[in-house]
Amino acid sequence: MGTLDGRVACVTGGTRGIGLAIAKAFLDEGARVVINGRDPAKAAQSLAELNAGDRAHFIAGDVKKREDCEAVVDGTVERFGRIDILVANAGGAAGFAPVAELTDEAMDDAIKWNLWHTLWVMRRAFKYMIPQGYGRVINVSSVEGKAGKPGMSTYVAAKHAVNGLTKSAAKEVGPLGITVNAVCPGVIETDIVKEGGAGAAAAMGLTYDQLLATFAADSAIKRINEVEDVANVAVLLASEIGGGITGSLISIDGGTSPY
Amino acid sequence: MGKLEGKVACITGGTRSIGRAMAEAFIAEGATVVVNGRDPVKGERCLAEMNAGARAAFFPGDAAKQSVVEGLIDFTIEKFGHLDICCLNSGGVQATAPVSMMSDEEWNLEIDWNLNHVFWGMRRALQHMIPRQAGRVIVTSSVEGKLGKPGLPGYVATKHAVNGLVKSAAHEVGTLGITVNAILPGIIETDIVRETGPASAQAMGVGSYEALIEMFCSESSIKRPNRVEEVAAVAVLLASDAARNMTGCLFPVDGGTLPY
Numbered sequence: 001m002g003t004l005d006g007r008v009a010c011v012t013g014g015t016r017g018i019g020l021a022i023a024k025a026f027l028d029e030g031a032r033v034v035i036n037g038r039d040p041a042k043a044a045q046s047l048a049e050l051n052a053g054d055r056a057h058f059i060a061g062d063v064k065k066r067e068d069c070e071a072v073v074d075g076t077v078e079r080f081g082r083i084d085i086l087v088a089n090a091g092g093a094a095g096f097a098p099v100a101e102l103t104d105e106a107m108d109d110a111i112k113w114n115l116w117h118t119l120w121v122m123r124r125a126f127k128y129m130i131p132q133g134y135g136r137v138i139n140v141s142s143v144e145g146k147a148g149k150p151g152m153s154t155y156v157a158a159k160h161a162v163n164g165l166t167k168s169a170a171k172e173v174g175p176l177g178i179t180v181n182a183v184c185p186g187v188i189e190t191d192i193v194k195e196g197g198a199g200a201a202a203a204m205g206l207t208y209d210q211l212l213a214t215f216a217a218d219s220a221i222k223r224i225n226e227v228e229d230v231a232n233v234a235v236l237l238a239s240e241i242g243g244g245i246t247g248s249l250i251s252i253d254g255g256t257s258p259y
Numbered sequence: 260m261g262k263l264e265g266k267v268a269c270i271t272g273g274t275r276s277i278g279r280a281m282a283e284a285f286i287a288e289g290a291t292v293v294v295n296g297r298d299p300v301k302g303e304r305c306l307a308e309m310n311a312g313a314r315a316a317f318f319p320g321d322a323a324k325q326s327v328v329e330g331l332i333d334f335t336i337e338k339f340g341h342l343d344i345c346c347l348n349s350g351g352v353q354a355t356a357p358v359s360m361m362s363d364e365e366w367n368l369e370i371d372w373n374l375n376h377v378f379w380g381m382r383r384a385l386q387h388m389i390p391r392q393a394g395r396v397i398v399t400s401s402v403e404g405k406l407g408k409p410g411l412p413g414y415v416a417t418k419h420a421v422n423g424l425v426k427s428a429a430h431e432v433g434t435l436g437i438t439v440n441a442i443l444p445g446i447i448e449t450d451i452v453r454e455t456g457p458a459s460a461q462a463m464g465v466g467s468y469e470a471l472i473e474m475f476c477s478e479s480s481i482k483r484p485n486r487v488e489e490v491a492a493v494a495v496l497l498a499s500d501a502a503r504n505m506t507g508c509l510f511p512v513d514g515g516t517l518p519y
Contacts (some may be wrong), residue, residue: 023420046428103261127311139466143333170515171481174479174480174514174515175480175481175482179481179515186504187455219433220429220432220433220434220506221433222434223461225504228501229505230503232496232501232502233496233505236492236493236496239492241489242492243489244481244486244489244512244513244514245512245513246480246514246515247480247516248513249519250508250509250517251507251508252504254504254505254506254508255429255507255508256507258426259405
């Protein structure tokens with residue numbers, strides 16, 4: 001008997017890292033889960049790892065494209081009949097540079113990846129959640145949604161915007177049985193951080209290892225976070241009893257954020 | 260297999276409402292719990308209703324008194340061998356008033372009850388937890404720890420202070436396997452709110468108890484009060500191994516009231 005028995009979830013960027021950990025935790029609690037990602041080969045491996053039979057399903061799509069975002073949400077409903085839980089988890093940034101040297105393309109890319117994607121999937125999911133009078137939206141933001149690091153302005157701005165979108169949407173659907181929250185993890189060594197971390201570090205004048213050390217030093221626990229930290233909170237926010245929590249920006253950052 | 264199997268917890272103000280919901284949730288997850296409260300009759304009734312046998316005990320006394328808070332922690336360790344989870348949950352107001360009419364007596368009571376009680380309990384608990392390199396401190400704060408309402412100056416000031424205390428302590432013990440977090444509930448119709456609500460409503464200039472509740476609800480996104488079980492579910496998460504990397508967190512359970 002799980003806390004998410006009978007529920008249907010959709011996790012963007014669900015084949016790796018935080019998204020995969022959330023998918024796994026939701027499956028453990030009895031939910032059926034759609035994971036989205038760009039690469040069907042990776043997805044096959046992820047589904048094998050999840051080992052949940054027909055309770056897990058992959059839908060390919062690039063979250064930087066509106067039609068893909070909408071197709072992932074629609075596809076969830078087609079596959080499992082409904083959508084109760086949406087996790088807008090995909091995100092990241094590339095082309096890190098100080099503002100003085102920042103390209104339009106880098107900002108545009110970060111806004112598409114983190115902000116537009118969150119709007120596109122949430123707006124589509126509301127189409128189903130509002131009539132059914134139940135829903136849980138969890139946006140994976142970041143400690144950088146509350147603070148700012150030099151050289152990361154694209155990501156920082158996009159995640160701050162996601163936090164604002166979360167709070168506004170929460171007020172719109174609050175009386176309708178739908179909650180909208182953001183989780184704000186500290187740095188976690190996911191594939192995406194390993195891929196983009198060197199660039200971010202360089203923009204800050206650091207090596208990749210120094211970048212991670214900087215994040216750890218800012219925290220109270222003096223180490224970086226883990227994907228399971230986020231998944232455990234996501235389960236609570238996705239559950240029935242999480243219905244009293246909305247518009248919250250939950251810090252999962254080992255005591256880094258000042259508020 | 261519960262999430263708190265083998266853990267020992269103590270809870271100030273644990274015989275009713277939020278504290279009681281935490282106690283029941285902890286017990287359901289396998290923990291042993293000592294609840295504290297002022298009234299031994301209520302304490303006995305609480306134990307009988309929770310029906311957890313040897314996995315629950317009661318420690319009588321007023322959480323606004325240092326000897327009681329420290330006594331609760333010492334009693335828990337003596338009786339059950341150690342303390343894993345310390346919930347500093349008791350708090351409230353008695354005869355609150357706008358600043359211009361606030362009495363020293365009420366001010367001191369709220370400082371002792373809401374702030375000093377948390378400090379005394381946290382200090383005693385950390386002295387036990389630091390050598391063990393393990394522990395969870397969970398403080399019941401309030402949305403008023405981040406906002407301000409007229410007529411509640413002591414409550415608002417002490418809950419703000421408690422949030423600061425939590426963040427500072429979290430940094431002190433962050434590398435020692437100990438987390439310190441606060442939960443910030445919105446309005447909940449607990450016994451204590453029902454008892455003191457009418458007088459508070461007067462001090463806040465909103466007329467009636469019903470108007471007070473309605474004001475809090477209208478400021479939320481969900482347009483209803485919160486429930487004790489919603490707070491207890493977050494307490495279970497923060498108390499569990501799963502939350503080992505969450506600390507210094509001010510966790511709102513307020514139906515979308517707080518702006519940050």
